[in-house]
Ligand SMILES: Cc1cc2nc3c(=O)[nH]c(=O)nc-3n(C[C@H](O)[C@H](O)[C@H](O)COP(=O)(O)OP(=O)(O)OC[C@H]3O[C@@H](n4cnc5c(N)ncnc54)[C@H](O)[C@@H]3O)c2cc1C
């Protein structure tokens with residue numbers, strides 16, 4: 643294994659200092675816990691000359707979670723989010739998702755901002771430089787083709803695997819960004835653009851976030867819905883420490899025998915975090931096996947797992963669908 647290349651580290655204390663450092667070093671990269679980007683640097687995937695650390699920016703290290711809204715700073719550690727009493731009580735899917743990420747050491751280092759901006763993954767990409775070179779590289783780095791889908795016409799299908807995004811999507815998550823053109827807030831479902839359409843009209847596994855050059859994620863926010871019960875579940879190869887084979891966040895609201903609200907979101911399946919479209923049409927009716935059959939159809943239509951991991955894409959789609967149906971059934975029973 644090669645040694646890490648030389649780079650400088652800047653440790654700003656304020657958002658203004660962060661933005662100034664970004665402006666002064668356009669080729670810099672942000673680093674929170676480094677549990678993703680350092681692995682990529684080690685593998686020669688990227689070689690930033692400067693890393694700007696987010697951890698000492700105290701204004702980005704706060705969590706507020708009341709009955710109406712949750713606001714989490716980008717520099718909050720995953721372990722802090724997972725253990726936060728109000729998050730566990732009011733936004734259980736978010737706390738459970740945070741608690742399921744990697745292992746305890748990663749959760750103590752890894753940040754919310756790093757998880758939201760996690761790089762997409764693929765068995766042809768998350769390899770050493772010599773392995774990728776020996777296999778002619780691929781579109782996500784310097785190669786000319788996609789090995790997962792050789793006829794992809796320039797589209798990459800690398801999978802988004804961050805666990806937090808689907809949980810925030812349940813609650814209408816939004817991201818506060820700051821950059822050279824000022825501050826803005828983007829709906830989380832518009833932030834992930836990895837639709838991988840062959841007409842190139844959207845992003846893909848390489849270009850998967852609607853973030854502009856020099857922009858920084860400041861906070862993730864979401865709104866509560868009274869009566870909504872939520873949870874997070876994932877399947878992984880090694881239960882103690884592993885990316886999701888597939889992860890599902892679900893939220894259910896019940897009014898007697900009627901399904902009043904249903905939201906389901908996924909990670910580990912597509913080049914974006916997926917908030918399932920069409921669940922509103924299943925609401926306002928009694929919950930039944932037909933609800934779960936219709937949910938199955940929605941998953942089949944919208945989950946686009948490819949052979950980007952050790953498990954076949956068809957298996958991941960199936961397992962994600964089964965997990966979603968089980969989770970929704972469990973939440974329906976709990977909400978009673
Ligand atoms: C063995 C192993 C298992 C893992 N398992 C999981 C898992 O189960 N689920 C999961 O979701 N992840 C997993 N991860 C990935 C990683 O640990 C987590 O996603 C973690 O939350 C990343 O946060 P970080 O602060 O360490 O990110 P970093 O590595 O510091 O950064 C990741 C990316 O985000 C960018 N970034 C960081 N902060 C900001 C910001 N404020 N604004 C804009 N961009 C920013 C960085 O430039 C970089 O591109 C695993 C990693 C390893 C090594």
Ligand code: SF4
Nearest residue numbers: 764780788789798799
């Ligand atoms: S999906 Fe294709 S282009 Fe994207 S990382 Fe994998 S092999 Fe490379």
